[in-house]
Amino acid sequence: MxxxxxxxxxxxxxxxxxxxxxxxxxxxxxxxxxxxxxxxxxxxxxxxxxxxxxxxxxxxxxxxxxxxxxxxxxxxxxxxxxxxxxxxxxxxxxxxxxxxxxxxxxxxxxxxxxxxxxxxxxxxxxxxxxxxxxxxxxxxxxxxxxxxxxxxxxxxxxxxxxxxxxxxxxxxxxxxxxxxPETPNWLATHNRDEEAHRSLLFYSGDQGAEAELARIKQRSLAHNPDLPPLGEVRQRAFYMPLIISITVTICKATSGTPAIHLYSYDMFLAVGGNADPLLASVVSTALSSVGSVFAFVLMDRAGRRPLFILAMFTCGACWVTIALAAMFIRDPIATDWVAILGFSVALFVYNIGIGPVGMVIMGEMIPLRYRTVISPVQSMIMWISSFAIGKTFFQLRDGLHFYGLCFLYASTCLLFTLLGYLLVPETKGKTLSEIEELFEKRALPASRKASVEYGVLGNGETVGVNAAPRPPAYGTEATLPQATLPTHDSGGDGERVTQTA
The missing domain is CATH 1.20.1250.20 (MFS general substrate transporter like domains)
Incomplete structure (x- = not known):
């Protein structure tokens, strides 16, 4: 139930x-x-x-x-x-x-x-x-x-x-x-414990409700909502997550996918061909939606970083293919198939890599004590970038021709593929504490040292150069007495926080 x-x-x-x-x-x-x-x-x-x-x-x-x-x-x-x-x-x-x-x-x-x-x-x-x-x-x-x-x-x-x-x-x-009912976390943090307990019973049943409520209350006391000191902006643990989150945010918009969602009809019309642009839009979006079903499964198996880099590169290749079809293919049927497959694959890799991986990376990378500063900044930048892509579509289409616009989107995808390789770390299997410490290192994400530094064995034992136990990151989660812990698994080594685009 x-x-x-x-x-x-x-x-x-x-x-x-x-x-x-x-x-x-x-x-x-x-x-x-x-x-x-x-x-x-x-x-x-x-x-x-x-x-x-x-x-x-x-x-x-x-x-x-x-x-x-x-x-x-x-x-x-x-x-x-x-x-x-x-x-x-x-x-x-x-x-x-x-x-x-x-x-x-x-x-x-x-x-x-x-x-x-x-x-x-x-x-x-x-x-x-x-x-x-x-x-x-x-x-x-x-x-x-x-x-x-x-x-x-x-x-x-x-x-x-x-x-x-x-x-x-x-x-x-x-x-x-x-x-x-409202979520038990919100009710508990607003001192509405009786309603929080009823909410836990509604969503989870009676098993472990009391212990889970105690855990939520303890975590709410451990969280520090104050802004970090101004001097911390010079620390690597602050500016590196900020730089990476802004990079990922901008690439999500400039990959061109917001323009596909807004102006799919006009894009299919501009490519040329005989297919109904509206029907082609439905088919390409339906085919690409398969990616969103498997996105989080693939993230846990393939890792965030390689999936993100591969998705950006593939999206760029799709734009190049669509541009070449608009320039050279004269057979309407062939043009229709190339366009439908090109847009379908571009949206597919966005759904499977660029969009969800970007959300998870930003949620896991940003330390909790900086989240009140970095999260609004990256959200604003993402939507302003998407607005710029949507607002300039018709002007760029007329000024560069449609194939030129496709090449422009492809170039931004390839640029951010390179930036993703150089900047974006792998966060798969790491606790929030380990991720925060990773940003304090000088090794680039692309180096082998950064890739294996926090390997975790199946039994939870940490391997690598820093095998000693590390304290939890400031503001993440308080340690509870053993008797008050819930009986079910509550998320392993660290809680992952997911954010929307």
């Missing part, structure tokens, strides 16, 4: 990420209709670039509100923001001008940005450790479900009706969460 409720809660929380896919992919079916005569709005390419990208700008500006929304609770914040998202979607459904449509898209982005990590946090705090990776990782799959759903709506709904469907989704979404 406990695991069933955990899965039910995860599906409900991930529904918000499905709605993210609906909103991000809205422009692919809507823009072609908005450009037609009789749409009611005179939409130019400049207007289209704003309609697509202003949603991402809203997310960037909504990111600083995440701390405020966290204070309301994970479940409650998702419920509170849903009416705002519904209002934004209604503005998209009944606009009397382009400006009104832009206002709706921006309002949706602002609301989404304020609560985007909440679904992952809700799942992380309500599911058992053995289910956490799969259920948190399913968020990427849910985004793809939203993309496929909104693309498919373009076959039989008008752009206004699509906006109405999204508005209805948000109007009903609070009912999905209504009967679910």
């Amino acid at each position: 406990g695991k069933g409720r955990q899965i039910l809660g995860s599906v409900a929380a991930n529904g918000f990420l499905t709605a993210y896919g609906l909103l991000e992919g809205y422009t692919t079916p809507a823009l072609p209709q908005l450009r037609r005569s009789g749409s009611g709005l005179a939409v130019s390419d400049e207007d289209a670039s704003w309609i697509g990208s202003i949603f991402l700008l809203g997310i960037a500006l909504g990111t600083p509100l995440q701390g405020l929304m966290l204070a309301f609770g994970r479940r409650r914040s998702l419920m509170l923001v849903s009416p705002v998202m519904c209002l934004g979607s209604l503005l998209m459904t009944f606009p009397t001008s382009v400006e009104m449509l832009l206002a709706g898209r921006f309002l949706n982005g602002l609301g989404m940005g304020s609560v985007l990590p909440m679904a992952h946090i809700f799942i992380s705090e309500t599911v058992a450790p053995e289910l956490r990776g799969a259920l948190v990782g399913s968020g990427m799959f849910c985004i793809n479900v939203g993309l496929i759903a909104v693309y498919s709506m373009g076959f039989f709904l008008t752009w206004q009706q699509i906006g109405g469907v999204i508005a209805t989704f948000y109007g009903l979404y609070p009912l999905v969460l209504w009967r679910l």
